[in-house]
Amino acid sequence: MPERVPVEAKVAALREPGAYPGPAQPVDVIETHMSWVFLTGQFVYKLKKPARYDGLDCRRVEMRRFFCFEELRLNRRLAPSVYLDVVALRQDGQGRLRIGRDGEVVDWLVWMRRLPAQLTLDRLIEAGSATPAHMRRVAAHLAAFYRGLSPAMGDHHRLMARLRRDIDTFEGALCKPAWALPADDVTAVCSRLRAALTDCREVLEARVRAGRVVEGHGDLRPEHVWLGEPLAIIDCLEFSAELRTLDVADELGFLALECERLGAPQLGRALFDAFAESTGDVPDPALVDFYQAFRACVRANIAIRHLREACYRDDPKWPRRAREYLALAAQRMAPA
Structure with a gap:
């Protein structure tokens, strides 16, 4: 059943400063794959798109409310000073759409403090000013976070089954002729991933037993790491507990891989060194290679999925990004 207020009207209203409580500067709007983000000077408001994605259904307003509160709860773990509240978008008696206390609720938004973008890790890498000292701060923040988490998996067979399933998914998706990716390269990478997963079975079992899966x-990613005061890591993956449940070496390896992709491989090494010093956790290098190749395939699949949407279909950035990630995966899985 269609909602009474169409999403186009909500977005149009939220582009106007008068939709927000208190004084607001001209509103900047960023559209992402899953949300609209409205920047109003000191604050940021995120409106989730009323759409269905793999594993996520936000077509109904009550589900968007649920995932707004999940985003708030989960992100307060790593960025408590950034995530402020969930607020209602309401329609008053004159039909005006505003954030506030009066009128009928028509949608929900996550309300955040706005962070100066020049202090995100990706911007610092781009400027050539990211240092190992920055990564030591990140490692300390993550080490404290992980120490406060309970083990999330007691059976390594479950983790291995999930990883195998996802490798099969990557191969099927990335080999589709419509995407014009090198199918032989995709098949070779996926075959080596399966072999590496088998080789790492005992290491994975030990890490699950040690409580390293959380x-x-x-x-x-670097764009989610803000290196101001206090350091904040934002934009947790809020819509799937399964996708958030992973080996800490997988999570660190992904950040290191992204730093390498942006031209700063030394930052990934500094991250692992500082994390090991803080926690005593030194993951097996072969396992880290596996995780990084796996994550590169995840990102290649996400990149190529953009081509399903009309607004991205003709943008050459996404096939180029997918090939870039495939090259990183092949590099990690190259025969010794």
């Missing part, structure tokens, strides 16, 4: 951040 419900973590789930999407630990």
